[in-house]
Amino acid sequence: MDTEIVVLRILHILAGVFWAGAAVYLALVLEPKLRSLGDEIESEVLRAISKLNSLWITLSAIITIAAGFALISRTPGHSFGELFDSGWGTAIGIGLVASLLAFFLSGWVGANTAKLRRALLEPDTMAALQPLRTRIVIGSRINAVLVVVAVGTMAAARFV
Numbered sequence: 332m333d334t335e336i337v338v339l340r341i342l343h344i345l346a347g348v349f350w351a352g353a354a355v356y357l358a359l360v361l362e363p364k365l366r367s368l369g370d371e372i373e374s375e376v377l378r379a380i381s382k383l384n385s386l387w388i389t390l391s392a393i394i395t396i397a398a399g400f401a402l403i404s405r406t407p408g409h410s411f412g413e414l415f416d417s418g419w420g421t422a423i424g425i426g427l428v429a430s431l432l433a434f435f436l437s438g439w440v441g442a443n444t445a446k447l448r449r450a451l452l453e454p455d456t457m458a459a460l461q462p463l464r465t466r467i468v469i470g471s472r473i474n475a476v477l478v479v480v481a482v483g484t485m486a487a488a489r490f491v
């Protein structure tokens with residue numbers, strides 16, 4: 332048994348599943364539900380969870396990406412030179428680009444969520460809320476699509 336590959340794959344898949352699941356759950360369930368409950372509840376919940384969300388999502392994304400790079404160089408029969416140069420390399424390359432875009436986009440959504448959290452505490456900043464909410468809704472939906480693309484391309488890579 333190749334222990335190194337097995338450990339890397341478990342780390343990569345566990346962290347990736349957490350990252351992708353959290354991104355889809357936030358965009359499809361939590362974020363729309365929270366908006367519909369009113370400013371006061373939204374503010375309370377954001378204060379309770381938004382820093383934790385950022386911490387766990389950033390950590391899982393870093394582990395996924397780092398283990399993913401290690402897997403590219405260590406998966407038997409494959410290498411970095413193959414990225415975008417074979418069926419496997421193209422699938423992994425698309426997943427890699429989608430993951431990096433999702434990583435930076437989720438940082439941007441997190442920064443806007445932090446601004447919204449602060450704006451909700453100040454009554455005279457109501458006008459600023461809408462543009463922030465629009466950025467969060469659009470950003471988190473694109474983010475969810477990107478992580479789904481990443482999971483799909485990774486899962487298909489061996490068979491294309």
Ligand code: HEM
Nearest residue numbers: 347348351396399400402403427430478481482485486489
């Ligand atoms: C949201 C992000 C990601 C998710 C959810 C994800 C998920 C997965 C899954 C489920 C597999 C197992 C596929 C299989 O064995 O059939 C896999 C394999 C792999 N992933 Fe990812 N991945 C992500 C990002 C990345 C990134 C950023 C890289 C590169 C830096 C990467 C590189 C790889 C490699 C090289 C494999 C091994 C493919 C093989 O064994 O043929 N992944 N990934």
